[in-house]
Amino acid sequence: MTTSDILDDTHVAALQHDLADVPAEATLVGVVRRPTGWFRSTIDENYPVPVLGSPADLFDEFKQRQEDFTIRGMCDEGAHNAAWDEVGFEDRY
Structure with missing residues (x-):
């Protein structure tokens, strides 16, 4: 291959x-x-291709969790990674 x-x-x-x-x-x-x-x-x-993009509800949930982590004082990358893991973005997408 x-x-x-x-x-x-x-x-x-x-x-x-x-x-x-x-x-x-x-x-x-x-x-x-x-x-x-x-x-x-x-x-x-x-x-x-709108039908292949990540579902709006999943993306919104991820962005909300990322914002929550940022407000708690996490750096941008840390907030992103924590939110990604918490919502199970990869598995759900």
Whole structure:
């Protein structure tokens, strides 16, 4: 099997926070509900496909928990990682 035969998925935040193990030669393709400017700086190609983006309720729950952790004094990365784990984002997405 070559690396061109491999498809894997993760959330863009996992890429931004270095939580995803991605080979250097990988092409990062974004599939999101609503692309934003900052998103384009993280990926190589972008395809807005609302039905394939993370569910709005899951994303909202994650963002709320992240904000809660930030308010409690966690750094941005720590709040992100704690919220990601607490809501089970990867498993639920």
